[in-house]
Amino acid sequence: MLTLKDIELAHERIRPFIHRTPILTNSSLNKLAGAELFFKCENFQKAGSFKIRGATNTVELLSDSELKRGIATTSSGNHGAALSMAVSRRGGSTKVVMPHNTPKIKVENVKRNGGEVVWCEPDQKFRESVLSDVVEETAATVVHPYNDERIMAGQGTCAKEILEDVPTIDCIVSPVSGGGLLSGSLVAAKNMKNSVKVFGAEPEEADDAYQSLKQGKIVPNKTINTICDGLRAEIGSKTFPVIQNLVDEIIPVSEKDIIESLQMIWERMKIIVEPSCSISLALILKNKMMFKNKNVGLIMSGGNVDLNKLPWK
């Protein structure tokens, strides 16, 4: 099981290759929320999202021979770009299995960082089967986007930085998709400061983690009809037990609330974040009593948005 020590070691390992992203505050959103909000800006991170943390940690741990066989993964875009960046730096090559409805900016981001795109149907089962085909053909080493303790440890460094920079944090809200970021955040936060509550924000339209918690076992998504292109994956066999064990609550959020909070962050904070992170603000604004007067960390997980396809057009 993932430990704080794993996350600390990951942090040392990746430090030279990532940004220590800033934590921004905004008085008008604080007023609206009735809480002190601390936005951890991973949208400013290298390759545009927190994914570089887990990807770099894993790639640094690969042997030269693993690297030589080539690397493969499935990704909604951000992990693919991050992994390509980390692998390119070590001189390797990366194949990224991506759903064909991935935003163009994320596809270009993979290519710009040296990755090769392999298309698949959006559904989770196709993601995994196309990846298996790639591995069979090429004998590539798979770096899974979330179901891997090296990835989970890397993603946990983000919550670690929040607690280091704002020790008075009472709660952290993290988006949840495959569970890499949430499981890493849980292990980091709960072990660094026992009283911190950690919540997962999940789209109502792709609520497999919420349903899985309720049923006590992993169940698949019924729909993935959400604007949050980064939150359409399914909870993993390695991430789920950590979440089940440590999370305070996973709360589903409606598409309307996600879009409203997205526009709010862009307009008031003047930063570009993905719907997959505005979901955290939406969760807080819909559950104000839970966060009243608390210091709340929100992980702004990424900023790779297709500017030609904005949801409020």
Added chain:
Amino acid sequence: MLTLKDIELAHERIRPFIHRTPILTNSSLNKLAGAELFFKCENFQKAGSFKIRGATNTVELLSDSELKRGIATTSSGNHGAALSMAVSRRGGSTKVVMPHNTPKIKVENVKRNGGEVVWCEPDQKFRESVLSDVVEETAATVVHPYNDERIMAGQGTCAKEILEDVPTIDCIVSPVSGGGLLSGSLVAAKNMKNSVKVFGAEPEEADDAYQSLKQGKIVPNKTINTICDGLRAEIGSKTFPVIQNLVDEIIPVSEKDIIESLQMIWERMKIIVEPSCSISLALILKNKMMFKNKNVGLIMSGGNVDLNKLPWK
């Protein structure tokens, strides 16, 4: 004539009421430009632009009786919002004469900060005549958006902060409209570090400052058909002599280049800035030889963009 001492005093005066905005860098834009770019993020400033600097400095210098008569101004939006904020804080009221084609977000920003909007035709002559009417009716005290040394001193604090935070700066690029920001930047930069070159970036479609410099006297805009809604005003009688005396060059920039650089900043830096500031990056990218390997400060003057009307839609 405006002096560095005026700017230093303004800085002390306004410090409690403004943000010390961050200076951001971006390695991919550095690579593209062949220079080290330092983006001074006044888009994160209070009321969403640098205008709060000059407005606060001026309002702090008003007497109670001046304030009691009410304040009036003309504005393309950002000065109006900033002035309304500064006046509201001292308990006064503000009338803002604005062109009816002002972006909605800027109109709302004025209202949210307690200002009252008075509409006018977009042309400069109408701006001034409607303002005269307001003053005649109400005996209001005018705080001009730029043609006032108190305003110019306040705006100069922005370049002062750039030089304090990045002493190795070789050049500064500032947008130019009425000339408040550029004249203040010139006096601050040239007196703090004699070798610093300061350039004004002006839309080709509203190039009165460029034409005025060339002809050695103030000439009006021939067109104001530019996307830069903040750069449609005309150079002032107080700002022009300072600019004439100190500026290294004013360089006109095309609409196409302004829009391209806007999208570049949004996509790569994940921050929301106005076309009126992406013009500075456009200037650099079109004149790379001038800036080769230099440390260049770019004033990102504001972030109040109507998200429903993006130029690349």
